[in-house]
Amino acid sequence: MSYEQLAYVYDHLMADAPYDDWLRYLTKVTESYQAPGNRVLDLGCGTGELSIRLLKQGFDVTGVDVSEDMLAVSAEKADKEGVALPLFQQDMSKLEGLPEFDIATVFCDSLNYLSTPEEVQNTFRHVHRHLAPNGLFLFDVHSTYQMESVFLNQTFTWNEEEVAYIWSSFPGEEPHSIEHDLTFFLLDGESGQYERVEEFHQQRTYPVHDFVDWLHEAGFDVLSVTADFSDNPPGETSRRIFFTCRKK
Template sequence: MYQTFAYYYDQLMDKDLYQQWLDFTKQKFGSLKQQRVLDLACGTGDLALLYAQQGADVYGVDLSLEMLTLAADRLNKAETDATLMQGDFRQLTDLALPQLDLVTCYDDSLCYLTNLNDLQTTFSQVRQALKPGGTFLFDMHSLYQVNEVFPGYMYNYHEEDWAFMWSSFADDPSNSVLHDLTFFVWRDDLGGYDALNEIHHERTYPIIKIKQALAASGFTEVETFGGFAGETITPTTERWFFKAKVSQA
């Protein structure tokens, strides 16, 4: 995902969201100082940087090498250290990760796992990476967001030398959405715009299915929330938040 879009994705992202994810993390986990923290699907490194500035020992994993290159540049400019690794959610045990205190996976990144087996595999991999008593925090699109908000959604944005078009459509299987993303980037050598297009498929699952997959992977004490401040989930909640613990035993 985002193999050709990393720079423009980073430009479009609402940076205020990262502070909200940090605040949620501190609210549900506590101080990050001297904690080993993995930011799963770390993207261009905004949240990893915030974690490091909190005094955490930070690891970042992402599938996109282009994203990780931008993340490394961001951390270097801030004179902040984090260990960045290219890898797949479903194969974390292939990476040289230590036993972690906390794993986070935000921005609905788990919705790119479009079958339940892959989601449970990822949960199992995260479980193995966490030490006893460790915590997993993540968010996912709600059923309402995928089935009611996204279908027919359109968003357009433009700068002087580039523009962006986003259209979303209902997709198969159930509770899925297709995002058609196109960037138009001005190229002087062409004397015109170069179109860069990607199709992104996302899927979510009923909360009960997510909880069952967490339990089957060895997590306990699963909690759910309807917003960054820990609100109660309602039928029109757009993003679900989860906290899952590994037992101390």
């Protein structure tokens, strides 16, 4: 999937995203489980919002995303912030040719954009190959509850002067999957007219035990499974599930 023009309004739409919570989670976990170093591979880095925060905290960060448009925004943002952020356009399920890292992350439910179990399994294997011995792998995903009880058949709207959108979610064809129809109205500053942009996104998740089994098969020890930025294990109504893993 390509984010196309969505990439250029993504930060506006994600203004309330908990980037600082992801940063605190990573810092806490990497200290608690003693990451072997500070080299971070930020997969699904999007517009670089978290990558740049990590750089400012002293981490050595490399960003990877499948979207050329997202990476263009990341590069522009890093340049404005005066930080060096190496960026690569790759599909995380086909990751190759990058150096070794101490920490790999897939945050903001980016893993849920992979459409098959095989793509998730391949991602785990490729991440394992790019990690240093005892390297940490941190990621979050939507829970099955989030997919089936929060998103399902819901419509979300936003209306501001420069951008408005209608975001409708429908059940997907596969178990625990959702299809998102998005219609954006973007203000053209020169003409004063609004441009209509349509996007179609698909997300899929799996029960926790599936992720755990695939992580073990890929060569990881699962150190913790928690929910919603807390230290608590997932419950029936948890929305976001966090996995902390170590390369064997």
